[in-house]
Amino acid sequence: MKTKTVLITGGSGFIGSYLCELLLARGYRIICLDNLITGSLSNIAPLFKNHGFKFIKHDISKTIGIKDKIYYVLHFASPASPVDYLKFPIQTLKVGSLGTHNALGIAKAKRAKFFLASTSEIYGDPLVHPQKENYWGNVNTIGPRGVYDEAKRFSEAITMAYHRAHGIDTKIVRIFNTYGPRMRKEDGRAIPNFISQALKNKPITVYGRGGQTRSFCYVTDLVDGIYRLMMSPLNEPVNLGNPKEMTILQLAKEIIRLTGSKSRIVYEMLPQDDPKTRQPDITKAKKFLKWQAKVGLEEGLIETIGYFRLNKVEKAS
Ligand code: UDP
Numbered sequence: 001m002k003t004k005t006v007l008i009t010g011g012s013g014f015i016g017s018y019l020c021e022l023l024l025a026r027g028y029r030i031i032c033l034d035n036l037i038t039g040s041l042s043n044i045a046p047l048f049k050n051h052g053f054k055f056i057k058h059d060i061s062k063t064i065g066i067k068d069k070i071y072y073v074l075h076f077a078s079p080a081s082p083v084d085y086l087k088f089p090i091q092t093l094k095v096g097s098l099g100t101h102n103a104l105g106i107a108k109a110k111r112a113k114f115f116l117a118s119t120s121e122i123y124g125d126p127l128v129h130p131q132k133e134n135y136w137g138n139v140n141t142i143g144p145r146g147v148y149d150e151a152k153r154f155s156e157a158i159t160m161a162y163h164r165a166h167g168i169d170t171k172i173v174r175i176f177n178t179y180g181p182r183m184r185k186e187d188g189r190a191i192p193n194f195i196s197q198a199l200k201n202k203p204i205t206v207y208g209r210g211g212q213t214r215s216f217c218y219v220t221d222l223v224d225g226i227y228r229l230m231m232s233p234l235n236e237p238v239n240l241g242n243p244k245e246m247t248i249l250q251l252a253k254e255i256i257r258l259t260g261s262k263s264r265i266v267y268e269m270l271p272q273d274d275p276k277t278r279q280p281d282i283t284k285a286k287k288f289l290k291w292q293a294k295v296g297l298e299e300g301l302i303e304t305i306g307y308f309r310l311n312k313v314e315k316a317s
Helices: 014-025 041-047 082-087 089-110 146-166 190-199 219-230 248-259 283-289 297-316
Strands: 005-009 029-034 053-057 072-075 113-119 170-175 204-207 213-215 238-240 245-247 265-268
Touching: 005 014, 005 089, 014 029, 014 041, 014 219, 029 041, 041 053, 072 089, 082 089, 082 146, 089 113, 089 146, 113 146, 113 219, 146 170, 170 219, 190 204, 190 248, 190 297, 204 248, 213 248, 219 238, 219 283, 238 283, 245 248, 248 265, 248 297
Parallel strands: 005 029, 005 072, 029 053, 072 113, 113 170, 170 238, 204 265
Antiparallel strands: 213 245
């Protein structure tokens, strides 16, 4: 059988790099595109020795000609943490809109399948709890998070349009909060912030009173679900995430406990439009993909804390 090639945009990002690894291990050739504004070459450094792996530094918001035959296009490029998309608002809007259009164009030209990384952010500050795929969401279009939420909502719309108008076999995953090694310490999300702060015994910055909830999924669980969805016949969006919900204050306390830190908790201003609750309803993933998260929060956090400790040691030496 000839080796199939998968094109991954955002392949050197946090989730993208795990996908590159998983697909290489399953015998696919990989073309990884990334403009490296939030991705990092260190995430994919071990993959360069693999002959089946090619990296192209490119911004998918601009068109690109690809000579190779492509079996699957996976569109994962986008700033994805609130701090990042506030820092790169225009790039975030462009990669979700123009970037998705370009990635779909490649899939169409190559008669490839297409996979979109969407997000729980499309539900905005949800009025339905937990969130099922048939909920349409509650998004402030002109708020600071609108740049990400609306870009991803558009990317879902154009993906379904290409599916309906051009008959492309498209898939959409709505990714809920995911964590694990390779998250950037400075990416601003709760888990990397809290772990970095805890390891330095600095104050843990809980925004608001910390009563807002999230549900955290370990990255290897997520990519397992992504692979199952890639190989499934489903074209409608599917939620992937760990339904175990907790408050941000509980998360902060858990990280203090697991790091053995002397940090105290300080309360800072809640960012505008910060969702008050978030929990995936994964009935669909369970039923059609036979998928559910396996890694518990304690186990996943211990791995992640280990990575952050090691990174600190490497940086210091
Ligand atoms: N958060 C916090 N302190 C931080 C970073 C984040 O309290 O230092 C809160 C944030 O306000 C949100 C939750 O943690 O309610 C999750 O934020 P994150 O940026 O990880 O992702 P989000 O789910 O908002 O996209």
